[in-house]
Amino acid sequence: EVQLVESGGGLVQPGRSLRLSCAASGFTFDYYAMHWVRQAPGKGLEWVSGISSNGDILDYADSVRGRFTISRDNAKNSLYLQLSDLRAEDTAFYYCAKDHCSGRSCYWFHPWGQGTLVTVSS
């Protein structure tokens, strides 16, 4: 069974940094692109970032480009998101999601982790 488990969320002050992790199991991790999607409380879904299967292609939403960094460690079956210069509007549940397609990225997300909550507040 494919499992994605996020961790690293919490309460952080504006301007500070945080690193999210996503532990993957149940599939050949280095075959698939991976993504981060967030959801502010009571709001809709917002794609944040994606990384190719071997980590050579990175993609970001305009709202986070230059502040967030996605990475992966295929030896550890893990995905990361480094959040820097955090703002109140970054407050959200952050989900990691596996790309549905093997090899190339098709940007269909299945499955998703349970999410980790990041709260940016002083």
Add this chain to the structure above:
Amino acid sequence: DIQLTQSPSFLSASVGDTVTITCRASQGISGYLAWYQQTSGKAPKLLIYAASTLQSGVPSRFSGSSSGTEFTLTITSLQPEDFATYYCQQLSTFGQGTKLEI
């Protein structure tokens, strides 16, 4: 950037009904559209991809179709577990969501 406009934003229905949710793209996207279901407090779940391909394990009462830049999610014979929020998505863009309520 492509924009996706879902309608309606809220939909009230009853168990056993058939409902349709529409997602309109601001430009052609060649059928590259997915639908997700999110129940309260849970992560989204992929229902349909490539506009009309049912994800494995998803009940056949869910179906997707397309006509040009207009995409449709249809749920027939609504079940209690279908009352949720539905999102369309194309690449890095999500629609704003449709909340299906009893």
